[in-house]
Amino acid sequence: MGITKYCYLDGKIVPVEQGRLSLFSSGFKYGAAVFEGIRAYWNKDQKNLYVFRLKEHSERLLRSLKLMRFDHSHTVESLSRPVIDLLKANRFREDTHILQHIYVEGPGVGFMGDTGPTKMCVAAFPKGRYSDYEEGGGIACCVSSWARISDHCMPPRIKCTANYQNSRLALLEAKTNGYDSAILLNSHGKVAEGPAACLFIIRDGIPTTPPVSAGLLESITRDTIIRLFGETLQLNVDVRETDRTELYVAAEAFFCGSGEEVTPICTIDRQPLGNGRMGPITEAIRESYFGVVRGEDPRFSSWITPVYDLKDP
Numbered sequence: 305m306g307i308t309k310y311c312y313l314d315g316k317i318v319p320v321e322q323g324r325l326s327l328f329s330s331g332f333k334y335g336a337a338v339f340e341g342i343r344a345y346w347n348k349d350q351k352n353l354y355v356f357r358l359k360e361h362s363e364r365l366l367r368s369l370k371l372m373r374f375d376h377s378h379t380v381e382s383l384s385r386p387v388i389d390l391l392k393a394n395r396f397r398e399d400t401h402i403l404q405h406i407y408v409e410g411p412g413v414g415f416m417g418d419t420g421p422t423k424m425c426v427a428a429f430p431k432g433r434y435s436d437y438e439e440g441g442g443i444a445c446c447v448s449s450w451a452r453i454s455d456h457c458m459p460p461r462i463k464c465t466a467n468y469q470n471s472r473l474a475l476l477e478a479k480t481n482g483y484d485s486a487i488l489l490n491s492h493g494k495v496a497e498g499p500a501a502c503l504f505i506i507r508d509g510i511p512t513t514p515p516v517s518a519g520l521l522e523s524i525t526r527d528t529i530i531r532l533f534g535e536t537l538q539l540n541v542d543v544r545e546t547d548r549t550e551l552y553v554a555a556e557a558f559f560c561g562s563g564e565e566v567t568p569i570c571t572i573d574r575q576p577l578g579n580g581r582m583g584p585i586t587e588a589i590r591e592s593y594f595g596v597v598r599g600e601d602p603r604f605s606s607w608i609t610p611v612y613d614l615k616d617p
């Protein structure tokens with residue numbers, strides 16, 4: 305297992321001990337921060353580390369910066385480059401999770417409404433599976449008593465750190481009550497997503513997922529899974545409003561996200577889905593997903609960015 309030696313802060317790669325933020329930063333005081341959670345996968349045959357859909361992560365970060373009205377002059381290139389440089393500096397040769405934040409540093413003591421100056425920091429660390437479950441099984445979810453934030457209060461479609469207080473409340477409630485995770489309904493009582501993942505259910509052999517307008521993050525993995533269902537399994541995804549009661553009668557369900565990858569859900573509110581094990585469609589899409597992110601499927605090579613030049617590591 306590798307260790308993290310370096311992080312990126314404000315234009316420089318520095319030893320992790322030097323990755324410190326000011327007590328006065330609005331990012332800390334008021335949650336004035338936006339971020340991305342990105343994965344890079346080690347391909348042991350090709351001896352390279354591949355960042356998955358880095359361009360799309362940078363594009364979403366630009367949307368987050370715009371929506372939160374942060375001062376910046378970033379481009380896809382200026383956001384992507386530090387991620388690659390940091391992975392190289394740490395010489396990772398294993399699956400890695402990357403957290404890239406842009407926050408309002410603010411001028412000195414500052415005010416809640418400061419929009420700049422902004423700074424970028426990136427942290428990367430070796431990371432295997434997020435949720436713990438036995439192979440062939442999956443996780444136990446509840447339907448949360450917390451509603452997913454709505455677009456007329458907070459912007460669910462982007463990744464601003466403040467949104468994650470909603471996710472934390474749902475996750476902590478679920479854990480306190482003995483579940484692994486939660487499914488949040490939106491303020492109209494329709495299915496939205498998990499605390500840090502989108503949701504698919506399988507009904508009558510058809511993969512189904514709520515629309516982004518149901519209060520979802522504009523998830524890169526959700527988009528990936530929709531594409532992979534069509535192009536690798538020849539299954540069209542039904543993107544539609546989903547009722548709570550459909551969760552209980554679904555044959556299969558899974559979470560997806562950069563961190564969560566594809567995580568099977570075996571029970572919801574203690575009711576087993578199907579036979580209470582990972583279902584065959586979930587298994588097939590999971591396999592397809594892992595092949596693609598690791599750079600083993602040439603049809604999707606435009607989604608991966610190699611970290612090392614071939615002569616590098």
Ligand code: PMP
Nearest residue numbers: 500501502521523524525561562
């Ligand atoms: N929803 C939420 C609330 C999330 O935090 C995440 C993780 N970023 C996802 C969905 C999945 O998004 P992505 O596939 O872009 O990682």
